Amino acid sequence: xxxxxxxxxxxxxxxFAQPELENFQQMIRRAAEMHGxxxxxxxxxxxxxxxxxxxxxxxxxxxxxTALIDLGLDGKNIAIIGENSYPWILxxxxxxxxxxxxxxxxxELTDKELCKLITKGDVEAVFASSTYVNAVxxxxxxxxxxxxxxxxxxxxxxxxxxxxxxxxxGEALLxxxxxxxxxxxISPDDLVAIFFTSGxxxxxxxxxxxxxxxxxxxxxMVQNVVFRESTFSILPMNHIYELNCNVLPLxxxxxxxxxxxxxxxxxxxxxxxxxxxxxxxxxxxxxFYNSIWAEAEKTGQAEKLRQAVxxxxxxxxxxxxxxAEIFASIRQxxxxxxxxxxSGGAPxxxxxxKGLGDFGFRIYVGYGLTEAAPIASLNLDxxxxxxxxGIPFHTTQYMLYEPDADGIGEVxxxxxxxxxxxxxxxxxxxDSFEDGxxxxxxxxxxxxxxxxxxxxxxxxxxxxxxxxxVHPEEIENLVKDEITYIREIVVLEAQKEILGxxxxxxxxxxxxxxxxFPEMSLSEIWEMASADINKVNKxxxxxxxxxxxxxxxxxxxxxxxxxxxxxxxxEKYQLVSxx
Amino acid sequence: xxDKIKExxxxxxxxxxxxxxxxxxxxxxxxxxxxxxxxxxxxxEDEFNASISDREIARISTIGDIIAYLNKA
Numbered sequence: 001x002x003x004x005x006x007x008x009x010x011x012x013x014x015x016f017a018q019p020e021l022e023n024f025q026q027m028i029r030r031a032a033e034m035h036g037x038x039x040x041x042x043x044x045x046x047x048x049x050x051x052x053x054x055x056x057x058x059x060x061x062x063x064x065x066t067a068l069i070d071l072g073l074d075g076k077n078i079a080i081i082g083e084n085s086y087p088w089i090l091x092x093x094x095x096x097x098x099x100x101x102x103x104x105x106x107x108e109l110t111d112k113e114l115c116k117l118i119t120k121g122d123v124e125a126v127f128a129s130s131t132y133v134n135a136v137x138x139x140x141x142x143x144x145x146x147x148x149x150x151x152x153x154x155x156x157x158x159x160x161x162x163x164x165x166x167x168x169x170g171e172a173l174l175x176x177x178x179x180x181x182x183x184x185x186i187s188p189d190d191l192v193a194i195f196f197t198s199g200x201x202x203x204x205x206x207x208x209x210x211x212x213x214x215x216x217x218x219x220x221m222v223q224n225v226v227f228r229e230s231t232f233s234i235l236p237m238n239h240i241y242e243l244n245c246n247v248l249p250l251x252x253x254x255x256x257x258x259x260x261x262x263x264x265x266x267x268x269x270x271x272x273x274x275x276x277x278x279x280x281x282x283x284x285x286x287x288f289y290n291s292i293w294a295e296a297e298k299t300g301q302a303e304k305l306r307q308a309v310x311x312x313x314x315x316x317x318x319x320x321x322x323x324a325e326i327f328a329s330i331r332q333x334x335x336x337x338x339x340x341x342x343s344g345g346a347p348x349x350x351x352x353x354k355g356l357g358d359f360g361f362r363i364y365v366g367y368g369l370t371e372a373a374p375i376a377s378l379n380l381d382x383x384x385x386x387x388x389x390g391i392p393f394h395t396t397q398y399m400l401y402e403p404d405a406d407g408i409g410e411v412x413x414x415x416x417x418x419x420x421x422x423x424x425x426x427x428x429x430x431d432s433f434e435d436g437x438x439x440x441x442x443x444x445x446x447x448x449x450x451x452x453x454x455x456x457x458x459x460x461x462x463x464x465x466x467x468x469x470v471h472p473e474e475i476e477n478l479v480k481d482e483i484t485y486i487r488e489i490v491v492l493e494a495q496k497e498i499l500g501x502x503x504x505x506x507x508x509x510x511x512x513x514x515x516x517f518p519e520m521s522l523s524e525i526w527e528m529a530s531a532d533i534n535k536v537n538k539x540x541x542x543x544x545x546x547x548x549x550x551x552x553x554x555x556x557x558x559x560x561x562x563x564x565x566x567x568x569x570x571e572k573y574q575l576v577s578x579x
Numbered sequence: 580x581x582d583k584i585k586e587x588x589x590x591x592x593x594x595x596x597x598x599x600x601x602x603x604x605x606x607x608x609x610x611x612x613x614x615x616x617x618x619x620x621x622x623x624e625d626e627f628n629a630s631i632s633d634r635e636i637a638r639i640s641t642i643g644d645i646i647a648y649l650n651k652a
Binding site: 266 | 594598604609612613614617620621624632633634636637
């Protein structure tokens, strides 16, 4: 890896000669100076690819920014709601390079939820794609706080200014000598963006990030990661992971960003763009892995593929890496150039990371959170050590608070990339910090390699009356790995009467699809699940064993990011088990 | 229309079309992932010459939702 990094460094002298990045205005200017007419962003238009250079990007950002200042939006909060697109990137950069604070909103939210956040974020203008025009109009019916609406997509909407019109206006102002945007002074500690996080309790906290927070993460990517020629942008840009691990750093570094316009076009766009790397969340890691094996099964090649993996791994053990040749057809499925996958956003089942690593994909695994802008730790060898999230990222420090006998403690972070707090929420800010450390609410331990390995979330932690801690996620993952017909499971603490005494036990509520067992009654399914869970229990220490199982036939209630709402699951258990 | 939709869904999951009805939940009853739903949406778009945005796909839970969407379009 060091040799690889040294070669990368030699090939990118101009990048490594730059002083430390302090703000986004610097970023966009340096990107244009270093990369000029080289393609920065590529988007699909019809069946063709249209590329935009770093020079063009800078010029257009400056035009839009100048127009926004002219409209009186200097220092204001401006929201962005839309699908991944070149205009989305233009909107974000034009705001943060000299206007005010960007408020990227989650495109999966309902119109009502978007309205709530537009108000909560004190937003005075919004960039929206046509899909979200109704959400903006709904807000306009409720409040007159929005002064301007800009349309990200082609076409026109009453009350909206099209982005092309904004660009033309800005260009005219620039040509006339308007320098209000160009000469704007930006401090590294200026607020650059507010990211509202989705909480399983439903409360959205606005994470405030400064230029320093976000550029520190970008510098970390420059100093630690070897990139490839092009990247694929699949995940939503409104999320800090995609925005500040893929899009923004790679504009700076000079790697072409190929935009996937819709999940419907995902595999077709892999063939169109032939990207070299991609950032993923676990559902994609799992889907890619499963689709490779599903196709192998369908074509009768599964056994051959298993043997190929075994053979390839035996060669690897002897220091011979032939994976690129042996699994060339698998790489073709993803366009032919894909060699690096980065998994983040949530813990990923090591089986899928290792599985993709077996096919020769280089896997990075990151741990982060919006509050860390976002990377807290990074593992550059996730294919070999899939359980680890690596070592502290760049200048970020972490510590484990009050580790227990197993060495598991809450992960606390500090450093230049860590947020100063939550927008207009002093209490939440106060509750999240102690002695300058940010309390993540995630639990982990340090393994024998000095790497952080995450165990679970604090909120779900079960503390037994014998002082032992139980992390439900550990047990849940084990059950799901061993009993594949259990679609979802939530492990919780409960009270059970044993020999006339109420005792604290570990219980589980399992979602099973009854159509998988059409010949069985619900009680027969319960008996089968209980028996199988008892077999899994044998792999657990006594205090972690599941002592009561409830089976449900409908999926758990989930957040917009597909996480089970644990509290609702617990209420469901209490309701069902009381009957 | 309903029969055609069921036929498309059965290409993605092994289930007897006769067991599907408008209330069948694609995620919790059929175990389909959000990416499976995207692929189903593409097939439905092709069949009915419709256009379903990513946002609308995320909102689809049941066969009834698909029918309602197509009728509205």
